[in-house]
Amino acid sequence: MSLSSRRPEKARIIARSPEARQAAWQRAVADSIRDTSQLFDLLRLEPAGLAAATAAADRFACRLPRRLLDGIATGTAGDPVLRQFLPSGAELEAHEGYTTDPVGDLEAARAAGLLRKYAGRALLITTGACAVHCRYCFRRHFPYAEQHAGRDSWDGALDVLAHATEISEVILSGGDPLMLDDERLAELWRLLAAIPHIRRLRVHTRMPVVIPDRVTAGLLRLLAAPRFATSVVVHVNHSNELAEDAAAALQRLRRAGIGVLNQSVLLRGVNDDTETLCALSEELFAAGVLPYYLHQLDPVAGAAHFAVGEQEAVALVRAMRNRLPGYLVPRLVREVPGASAKEVLAG
Numbered sequence: 001m002s003l004s005s006r007r008p009e010k011a012r013i014i015a016r017s018p019e020a021r022q023a024a025w026q027r028a029v030a031d032s033i034r035d036t037s038q039l040f041d042l043l044r045l046e047p048a049g050l051a052a053a054t055a056a057a058d059r060f061a062c063r064l065p066r067r068l069l070d071g072i073a074t075g076t077a078g079d080p081v082l083r084q085f086l087p088s089g090a091e092l093e094a095h096e097g098y099t100t101d102p103v104g105d106l107e108a109a110r111a112a113g114l115l116r117k118y119a120g121r122a123l124l125i126t127t128g129a130c131a132v133h134c135r136y137c138f139r140r141h142f143p144y145a146e147q148h149a150g151r152d153s154w155d156g157a158l159d160v161l162a163h164a165t166e167i168s169e170v171i172l173s174g175g176d177p178l179m180l181d182d183e184r185l186a187e188l189w190r191l192l193a194a195i196p197h198i199r200r201l202r203v204h205t206r207m208p209v210v211i212p213d214r215v216t217a218g219l220l221r222l223l224a225a226p227r228f229a230t231s232v233v234v235h236v237n238h239s240n241e242l243a244e245d246a247a248a249a250l251q252r253l254r255r256a257g258i259g260v261l262n263q264s265v266l267l268r269g270v271n272d273d274t275e276t277l278c279a280l281s282e283e284l285f286a287a288g289v290l291p292y293y294l295h296q297l298d299p300v301a302g303a304a305h306f307a308v309g310e311q312e313a314v315a316l317v318r319a320m321r322n323r324l325p326g327y328l329v330p331r332l333v334r335e336v337p338g339a340s341a342k343e344v345l346a347g
Ligand SMILES: *Cc1c(COP(=O)(O)O)cnc(C)c1O
Pocket: 115, 116, 117, 118, 121, 122, 123, 171, 342
């Protein structure tokens, strides 16, 4: 239908309506920074690094929500928040042992988007999309297009789950499952609710912290629904990520009765010192979140510059033990391809 055949004021309303229907969080996603030269401009970064950053972003796109800039120092490529999202020339280097599928995801894929590695739990890749692109992401080379259980292909994954009576917990992962809107999530909840042996749902997401508006009233109702014991595992690596609005979003989840845990990745130049790790634990707890895991970096191609050696990692977590109550010390873990659980190194 042609809009030009309508009266002008009506055409204007129609043209505006898809935008008006978008929730604030969806507008924040759409408005995120994807262009390296814009990022360099906004943060007044040294232009000499731009060509390499752009080449790195051609391999794995640059992406971060605009509000994160408020917590980043200008002119500082090494800022601990920015370092996680800034494409850099170091990603283009090849390193022995760093591969495109470091944790054996392709091996564990049993149906479209379903990963079964650990007893009693299955991980459902709900979408390939994320609101931020973390440069060290272990799925930066994962073939999402084939593997995520999208709207048309949940059937295969649900069918496997329905027959796997030993599975009592489904972990929604991605990508970021909270990139799906409340309606899609409600549909997924309804389909999972029909499988009686599934008792727990877990949502692995970075959204409450990177786009706090994502914690809508509708989402809280869904997560608090009594059919499942539901937990949310967020991903925060530095206390600078816990701005007031992010902490408030985490508090809303807690007040709705949802267990909120955090997993971090130990990253060179971001959180590789005791002081930073202790501050992170304390700020998380102030927002109602318990530290769960501190992951050793998975050796994914393009992320070698983030690696912290195992001895150093163990020493860092031991030092945390000397400074904090036990419940604020995360378990230092490593993913071992093919193993039946994550390997605990300390904590
Ligand atoms: C980490 C992980 C889990 C969950 O492990 P927990 O120790 O229960 O947090 C489940 N499936 C996969 C594939 C994982 O990588």
